[in-house]
Amino acid sequence: MSQDMSDDKLPQAHGAGEGHGEVAAADNPFADPGLPPHEPRRTDIDERAAKRAERQVSLLFIVSMLATVGFIASYVAIDPAKIVYIFPLGHISALNFALGMTLGVALFCIGAGAVHWARTLMSDVELPAERHPIEADDEVRADVIQQFKTGAGESGFGRRKMIRNTLIGSMALVPLSGVVLLRDLGPLPGTSLDTTAWKEATPTTPIRLINVNTNLPMKAEDIAVGSLTFAKPGPSALRPDGLQESDEDFQQVIAKSALMLIRIQPSDIKDAKSAALGFEGVLAYSKICTHVGCPISLYEQQTHHALCPCHQSTFDLSDGARVIFGPAGHPLPQLKITTDASGYLIATQDFDLPVGPSFWERNA
Structure with a gap:
């Protein structure tokens, strides 16, 4: 019985093989169903x-x-x-x-x-569309x-x-x-790009320089020759308590008003204008690089060079902070300083140039 069942299957397998060959030989084995009838919406x-x-x-x-x-x-x-x-x-x-x-x-x-x-x-x-060459x-x-x-x-x-x-x-x-x-x-042109918190300083209402580390006012003798110190604005008419880190606008204000102080032997200062803006060899420059606004914090004591860590712009602080290397386009702005009756360092005006990178309305 097992042999009969095998014999019954053989003709069917052979017939299936012949049918498969006929289908494979056909040019178009599957009829084109066409598009379904359109049904209106x-x-x-x-x-x-x-x-x-x-x-x-x-x-x-x-x-x-x-x-x-x-x-x-x-x-x-x-x-x-x-x-x-x-x-x-x-x-x-x-x-x-x-x-x-x-x-x-x-x-x-x-x-x-x-x-x-x-x-x-x-x-x-x-609508059916036949394929065609790329160029029409x-x-x-x-x-x-x-x-x-x-x-x-x-x-x-x-x-x-x-x-x-x-x-x-x-x-x-x-x-x-x-x-x-x-x-x-950024700020709108002509509004606050060319002024800082030091703009309130005048000869009659000066602003004291505050050490950012001790939060105390500074005297000239506190700054040793060859040292670098950072300062911020002290109390003023608009800020009776001075600039504090808890202030809501602290970051915006300090970004333009940050100050670095160095002390150079007066005989080593090459630029007469720079010496006149300082006090007994103490010079106050903007800490903001004039290339893209990075904070400057590297100082070479022997050469009096300040180096921006971002793109290596180098400024000669003994010669008006002029650019001697790197992509910066102009010197660091300088703040005019002197001392009050108590001997504390004070500012009597804003920076001599706009702070930070160049912008479309800047003349220097």
């Missing part, structure tokens, strides 16, 4: 449904415009230091959250509106142009004015978000 046959879809698309574009306006309003109105609790994110910056949400909604609504428009109102008829001939180019015109007409872009106008409005407003963010590149 509700919006294709019901004008009320089409109008409703048009209003939905326009609403999405309008929401995008409102979100962009909300982005700009949030940037202007919300304090960058404000922290809020948002579940489940926890404590986060209120400004960052508002900017992220409004910009996200603006971009999402443009995309969602375009997709909804395409799925409900634009033509959904499928004149006939194909003319056909593409014609198809573009046909597609533009079928999209209803010219006929459905509500969608067209709201789309243009939302697309025009979204780039304003990026324009507004340019404000964070």
